[in-house]
Amino acid sequence: MIKTIKLVFTWSELNKQVKERVKTCHECQKCKRAGKKKYGLLPPKTAESTRWNIVNIDLWGPKSVDPISKETQVDYVAMLALFLSYLLCSTYVSTASGLSSPECVTIRPIAIVTGGTRGIGSGISEALADAGYDLLLTYNTDNNAANGFADQLRARCADDDICVECVGGDISLTSTRDDIFSRFDSRFGGRPLAVMVHNAGQYVGVTSDNVAGLTAGKPLSFGDGSLANSDGTTNMDSLQYYHRMYGEAFVDLCERSLARMSGTGSLVGISAPGVTASLYSPDSSYSMPGSGKCLMEYSMRIYAKIAAERRINANIIVPGVVRTEAWNRLAKTRGLSDETEMMKGIVDRIVPQKRSMDPRDIGDAVAFLCSDTGRFITGTVIPVDGGVHLQH
Template structure:
């Protein structure tokens, strides 16, 4: 399949987890893929893996929450490849989730760091990718939200607030640039088994998600990559401004479902 032939896709956080799968998937389907990630070890590695599989990938080691770096990145992408068709705003400051409890215990510094990593990054990438999209007459932006930005949680307060803000960024961009051909949607996963989640998460957590999912399994990175690829492609041309939960049905079910099921 080569539905992204001739298209240029920027994937932030493309060196690990879901972003890595998105980068592989878009490259397999014909895109020139720019991996924009602050991970200096894995960025060139993923670039090489994609190239070895026959794809066209270019790694840029950048911090997408730093304005100068994002401006230079997008300028360089347009200079080298001529356009930006897809922006997958996937990167987030997940290391801060370890210090992200309930609101009363949340440090302001953790909130500010989370907003910088999770909201300012997508904002800056959007801001500096938009001129190319508007000049060429369109593009598709896919933001990585989370069910944590749609539902109350016992912890992850800063994370949830930042993802709710990403959802509003999605609606604003869709509303402001839709008539000029730029679409913007968000994907909201529940738990997805990436290296990141398997490293910090106690095994019991996986069971909690499994019990509350409507599917008999927890999501894998490719489950998210498939939906991102769809939203990035022209196949979703009539969708914009929306949040698509990819969550095993967690956000669709009554909150008492797991307890009811346990009653038999």
């Protein structure tokens, strides 16, 4: 014998939630473009509540019943049958009981962004948060800055109950990547991953510490003797670190992310000018990091080809001159008080649009590639640089 379960709701509560909390399907962008609010499950206001509010905006709750304030009991089986018969989009389901934190109640797409709490990564995280993603962000060593940024995102998206998790550690280490996916698996309860963005990077010895103990100095280059040790051997320390941070990390992140994606997804890497042969001339001062990003760019094309049948796209974005705190630290290593003069000179020299960019400009490009609108863009290296690639 099946026990009939009753659902309890009030029209006044539904009307309020319809205005404030109604969600459109993540998969079906047609609903969003048409400005329609289709059928879905609205989460309860608090984690203590065990009610499910089932709402069909087109069929239920007309103005004629707005005055109804008493609680109305609805047969669960009949309501569910009606709901399923009109199900046109994927549903957002919330079963609040048993969850450890109310901010993760609503089922929404999840994105992992490495280096997602500072610089360009912060703009990527903001754009994805605004697009409705829960976030797992990584940082290297600055725990206070990472948690402060996460708090800002939560406050910014408070109405959407966004979930933001942070994991620290040098991304070049396998153990750090173990921690990332261990946190993903434990925190998000088996939900599929939608987006992975590998953005983490650094000017070695300038913008962050590193586990290899490498320090700032004159840029190492291929062919000019700067890699030679005193005993005639070649110093590969810097080269190998950048390969681990950009190339190996990207491959590992993609492999683990693909295993957690279902139905659709996006893989994105953030590269730099001077790496892609068809777009930029080689820059000898970027020999070490550029070699690591070459592996990232090439492997991206393979991932794009192999994962295409799963509706997963893969792309690389090459930013232009983006205003971040990294420029300030770099300027100080060159004896300048701040980055203003240095950035202006670079922008005037290499950027046809004659202006620098904000981190959010890159974030918006990432969000576009991860949307249904950008789904058919795959296997490409895309300069989002104000025309820098036209000058090389």
